Amino acid sequence: MISDKEKPEGTPKILPLCYKVAEHENIIWVCDGAANVGQIGHQIGVLLTNMDKARMCCTTAVAAGSKPHLDIAARSKKNIVIDGCGNRCASKVLENAAVKIGYSIDISKYLQKVPTLDIYQADVKRIAEIVVKEAHL
Numbered sequence: 001m002i003s004d005k006e007k008p009e010g011t012p013k014i015l016p017l018c019y020k021v022a023e024h025e026n027i028i029w030v031c032d033g034a035a036n037v038g039q040i041g042h043q044i045g046v047l048l049t050n051m052d053k054a055r056m057c058c059t060t061a062v063a064a065g066s067k068p069h070l071d072i073a074a075r076s077k078k079n080i081v082i083d084g085c086g087n088r089c090a091s092k093v094l095e096n097a098a099v100k101i102g103y104s105i106d107i108s109k110y111l112q113k114v115p116t117l118d119i120y121q122a123d124v125k126r127i128a129e130i131v132v133k134e135a136h137l
């Protein structure tokens, strides 16, 4: 069951560096699209990272051809891709870089895509539960 971890305000959770832990981590790549489904995908990446179930990394850096990020994707224990809709932008970024995808989800199959950035935490948790179950996190 997914639950928020309380942390005191003003104490940021410092994450392990992606390039140091890639072999041992499920790496999450989100599309971060400018619609409800893209923003929910982003928040799922944040939630699962803060729960230590996976580590969100920089999808745009892979699209930009950043060598360290391409290397992280290549060495990752499992690449988890969260696309907002059927355009599958994050998946295409990784496919174009010849990266193996271990699991992917299209959020619009579970929630109608709407041109808004206002999202509901209940939707984030509901779809995060699906990701955890299906990706075996």
Ligand code: SF4
Pocket (backbone or CB within 6 Å): 031, 032, 033, 034, 035, 037, 038, 083, 084, 085, 086, 087, 088, 089, 090
């Ligand atoms: S997958 Fe859909 S929501 Fe995500 S960036 Fe592409 S068009 Fe936008």
